[in-house]
Amino acid sequence: MLRFSRSKIIATVAIIVIGLLLAVPSTMNREQRQAFLNAVPSWVPSWLVPSRAIVLGLDLQGGSHVLLEVDAQDLMRTQVTTLRDDVRRILRDTRVSSQNGIQTVQRGVQIRVPEAADRDRLLPRLRELAQPTGNAILGQAGGNTIDINTTPDGVITLTYSEIGTTERVRRAVDQSIEVIRRRIDSTGTTEPSIQRQGADRVLVQVPGLQDPQQLKALLGETGNLEFRLLAQAGATDVDMLPMQDAGGQRVPVERRIIAEGGDLTDAQPAFDTQTNQPIVNFRFNIRGAQRFGQATTENLGRQLAIVLDNQVISAPTIQSPITGGSGQISGSFTVEQVNNLAVLLRSGALPAKLTIVEERTVGPGLGRDSIQAGKMATYVAGIFVIIFMFVTYGLFGLFANIALLVHVGLIFGLMSVLEATLTLPGIAGIVLTIGTAVDSNVLIYERIREEVRAGRSIVSGIQAGFDRAFATIVDSNSTMAIAAVILFFLGSGPVRGFAVVFILGILTTVLTAVTLTRMMIALWYHWMRPKVLPF
Amino acid sequence: MRLVRLWPENSHFDFMRFRRFSFPLSAVISILTAVMLLTGGLNFGIDFRGGTLMEIQAKSGQANVGQIRQTAEGFGFGDVEVQEFGTAGEVSLRFPIQEGGEAAQASVVQKARDTFGTDYEFRRVETVGPRVSGELVQSGTIGVVLSVIAVLFYLWFRFERELAVASIIGTLHDIVLTIGFFVITGHEFNMTSIAAILTIVGYSLNETVVVFDRTRELMRRYKTMPAEELLNLSINHTMSRTVMTAATTALSLLALVLFGGQAIQGFAQVMLYGVVICTYSAICISSPMLIYIGLRGSESVKVPEGRAAAAE
Numbered sequence: 001m002l003r004f005s006r007s008k009i010i011a012t013v014a015i016i017v018i019g020l021l022l023a024v025p026s027t028m029n030r031e032q033r034q035a036f037l038n039a040v041p042s043w044v045p046s047w048l049v050p051s052r053a054i055v056l057g058l059d060l061q062g063g064s065h066v067l068l069e070v071d072a073q074d075l076m077r078t079q080v081t082t083l084r085d086d087v088r089r090i091l092r093d094t095r096v097s098s099q100n101g102i103q104t105v106q107r108g109v110q111i112r113v114p115e116a117a118d119r120d121r122l123l124p125r126l127r128e129l130a131q132p133t134g135n136a137i138l139g140q141a142g143g144n145t146i147d148i149n150t151t152p153d154g155v156i157t158l159t160y161s162e163i164g165t166t167e168r169v170r171r172a173v174d175q176s177i178e179v180i181r182r183r184i185d186s187t188g189t190t191e192p193s194i195q196r197q198g199a200d201r202v203l204v205q206v207p208g209l210q211d212p213q214q215l216k217a218l219l220g221e222t223g224n225l226e227f228r229l230l231a232q233a234g235a236t237d238v239d240m241l242p243m244q245d246a247g248g249q250r251v252p253v254e255r256r257i258i259a260e261g262g263d264l265t266d267a268q269p270a271f272d273t274q275t276n277q278p279i280v281n282f283r284f285n286i287r288g289a290q291r292f293g294q295a296t297t298e299n300l301g302r303q304l305a306i307v308l309d310n311q312v313i314s315a316p317t318i319q320s321p322i323t324g325g326s327g328q329i330s331g332s333f334t335v336e337q338v339n340n341l342a343v344l345l346r347s348g349a350l351p352a353k354l355t356i357v358e359e360r361t362v363g364p365g366l367g368r369d370s371i372q373a374g375k376m377a378t379y380v381a382g383i384f385v386i387i388f389m390f391v392t393y394g395l396f397g398l399f400a401n402i403a404l405l406v407h408v409g410l411i412f413g414l415m416s417v418l419e420a421t422l423t424l425p426g427i428a429g430i431v432l433t434i435g436t437a438v439d440s441n442v443l444i445y446e447r448i449r450e451e452v453r454a455g456r457s458i459v460s461g462i463q464a465g466f467d468r469a470f471a472t473i474v475d476s477n478s479t480m481a482i483a484a485v486i487l488f489f490l491g492s493g494p495v496r497g498f499a500v501v502f503i504l505g506i507l508t509t510v511l512t513a514v515t516l517t518r519m520m521i522a523l524w525y526h527w528m529r530p531k532v533l534p535f
Numbered sequence: 536m537r538l539v540r541l542w543p544e545n546s547h548f549d550f551m552r553f554r555r556f557s558f559p560l561s562a563v564i565s566i567l568t569a570v571m572l573l574t575g576g577l578n579f580g581i582d583f584r585g586g587t588l589m590e591i592q593a594k595s596g597q598a599n600v601g602q603i604r605q606t607a608e609g610f611g612f613g614d615v616e617v618q619e620f621g622t623a624g625e626v627s628l629r630f631p632i633q634e635g636g637e638a639a640q641a642s643v644v645q646k647a648r649d650t651f652g653t654d655y656e657f658r659r660v661e662t663v664g665p666r667v668s669g670e671l672v673q674s675g676t677i678g679v680v681l682s683v684i685a686v687l688f689y690l691w692f693r694f695e696r697e698l699a700v701a702s703i704i705g706t707l708h709d710i711v712l713t714i715g716f717f718v719i720t721g722h723e724f725n726m727t728s729i730a731a732i733l734t735i736v737g738y739s740l741n742e743t744v745v746v747f748d749r750t751r752e753l754m755r756r757y758k759t760m761p762a763e764e765l766l767n768l769s770i771n772h773t774m775s776r777t778v779m780t781a782a783t784t785a786l787s788l789l790a791l792v793l794f795g796g797q798a799i800q801g802f803a804q805v806m807l808y809g810v811v812i813c814t815y816s817a818i819c820i821s822s823p824m825l826i827y828i829g830l831r832g833s834e835s836v837k838v839p840e841g842r843a844a845a846a847e
Contacts, residue, residue, distance in 0.1 A: 357664040366658035373796030380794055381787035391539045428799050435787030439780045446776040472748045476741040482685045483737035490678040495730045535538055
């Protein structure tokens with residue numbers, strides 16, 4: 001009857017003390033936390049020292065949240081261009097010619113080779129283009145990246161398959177994350193978080209960033225640099241590209257690429273020693289240096305075209321062969337522009353254009369105000385509920401209040417250990433759980449009162465109250481948990497923060513409102529031996 | 536010390552009688568909600584509608600709303616909603632979604648920053664493109680539907696069929712009335728509102744479950760008691776707990792409404808309303824519903840002719 005064994009008391013208290021200790025680092029700021037960790041004697045194993053802390057969401061600490069999407073159409077366009085170049089190369093190598101050239105079709109290209117003998121020579125080479133997808137080692141079956149169809153009259157169609165396309169988008173997202181990380185790191189931004197989201201998106205979160213304009217400028221450019229030659233009159237294989245600062249005027253540029261961004265080993269912003277204009281100095285790798293040297297030797301006096309993201313940014317005349325492997329890009333740039341350009345070149349090109357599909361920025365002032373308001377609301381709610389419970393249940397209300405405080409402490413402890421993110425809706429969740437956490441206590445107390453009124457002794461009344469109320473507590477918390485779990489999987493960012501708090505709150509309430517309260521009541525009973533209920 | 540009792544001990548209140556008022560009342564509000572939803576619709580926030588929201592604060596502490604409105608309308612980005620809130624010169628601007636896909640939205644922010652940046656501090660800037668807003672609508676709807684299905688399964692396993700049906704009716708009732716709150720007050724409906732609705736689903740069920748747990752217990756004890764009497768007894772037994780929990784929850788939500796700051800106020804107001812609705816529906820909708828559904832399966836409880844007619 002109403003017994004609480006010594007080992008059970010120790011276990012309960014131990015769990016609670018550990019839980020509360022875990023919350024300690026979250027009550028300190030960064031410097032205090034570091035000082036605290038340094039103050040711990042070195043013989044204490046590090047896993048014994050609580051060091052993890054709650055992360056404040058961007059809505060509380062201020063910062064920028066930018067959701068980017070890989071432009072799948074742009075990616076496909078690039079892919080088809082590559083495919084066309086490959087097909088052209090193979091046609092040349094096998095000396096097969098296609099009637100009416102290489103046609104671009106939906107997601108691929110089409111050629112027409114009526115001679116069966118030609119096709120027999122051509123097809124094995126074309127098939128090499130199609131790579132298998134899936135993981136051969138794990139035995140996962142996958143199709144090919146490229147489907148090749150041949151009709152009897154000699155029309156050969158190469159198209160990217162559905163699998164090939166998704167595979168390509170997935171890889172593009174991975175590459176983009178790497179490039180974005182390099183770009184953001186080189187601006188000296190602290191603690192950016194860059195994550196994949198869904199199939200084709202990248203979420204960039206930068207705490208403390210007030211105006212994401214520079215960030216967006218940095219991520220808005222593909223950064224695809226090519227060194228080509230301005231075409232001479234009468235040339236056929238040319239692209240008409242816009243010239244920077246020429247009022248949208250387009251110039252013919254040869255399709256052949258001498259060297260590209262991937263051939264650079266370094267790029268730095270600098271000033272031209274003669275004109276004092278901002279420029280970018282760059283250095284080629286061996287392959288790039290060789291090709292660049294050869295091209296500049298052969299084409300003395302012609303104009304080079306430095307093309308960035310399909311725009312000619314500079315077209316210097318080749319005065320002398322450049323064989324040293326380094327050079328400079330000059331144009332009408334501002335200092336900020338050359339800084340960004342150098343970052344773009346150093347970090348490599350994005351595989352495809354990124355589009356900003358969502359942006360949320362919170363200034364540090366609003367964040368501070370929100371924390372302030374959240375604290376205030378939490379304290380007031382706590383005081384309201386504590387007073388209310390005390391005037392209703394007296395001593396038992398006090399027990400419930402202790403359990404309530406432990407409950408909130410444990411939520412913070414669990415969130416610290418999980419390094420969960422506390423958001424403004426999360427704070428709302430904490431305030432709401434203050435109201436709902438005492439529900440379990442209320443259920444138990446009302447039941448006890450009822451049982452005692454029905455003629456039970458105080459001990460058996462308390463016992464029966466706990467036992468009978470427990471089924472209801474499980475039911476009512478499960479129903480709350482269902483809604484919270486769905487919210488967790490569905491929501492993003494701040495709303496998810498609310499769900500986390502709510503789920504943790506449901507878990508800890510069972511420990512505090514049931515086990516801890518029961519222990520306190522059992523101890524109280526053994527010490528005081530009361531004859532009547534105190535409420 | 537004399538302790539406070541919100542609800543008298545040993546009450547014998549005839550709650551079932553309320554259905555004569557509560558059923559028509561809820562029906563009228565539900566129909567009104569449906570009509571207003573079809574004619575006017577919800578006041579969607581940028582989460583669901585797309586567009587740009589900005590909250591700026593005057594550095595001088597005194598905002599010139601009229602001037603901001605005039606300037607912002609001159610941008611040519613469509614209808615701008617300009618609203619002052621708070622006491623320290625805070626103004627919110629809401630621009631509609633711009634034609635021209637995802638990239639077009641960025642120009643709104645740039646223009647506003649260039650124009651107001653010197654006199655105002657940008658406290659919050661949110662831009663949601665058309666694709667993301669579409670997805671948020673989708674996931675919000677899926678969430679509410681999923682939660683109802685999940686709850687249905689839970690109740691199916693945990694309770695008898697009749698009790699499960701009655702509680703799901705109560706939960707649906709609470710969802711409809713919460714949406715009614717949004718359409719009638721014109722409160723902004725965004726992702727946080729979905730969080731509020733899901734929390735209300737949880738709370739609603741919680742309330743019903745507490746009463747029905749007792750109903751089930753009493754059914755086993757009093758095998759022949761008529762449904763109406765049994766339900767009245769269940770509610771009277773659990774009423775002191777219902778009142779207590781509603782009070783503590785309402786108190787903490789009140790703290791949020793009063794001190795939680797502008798960003799969280801909307802959520803707290805909806806939740807506060809939700810607590811009232813859920814308590815009401817557990818007592819006046821789900822429980823009396825059982826009189827009509829029948830408490831004990833095939834052995835349905837007979838309702839006296841006169842009362843049934845009066846209830847309709």
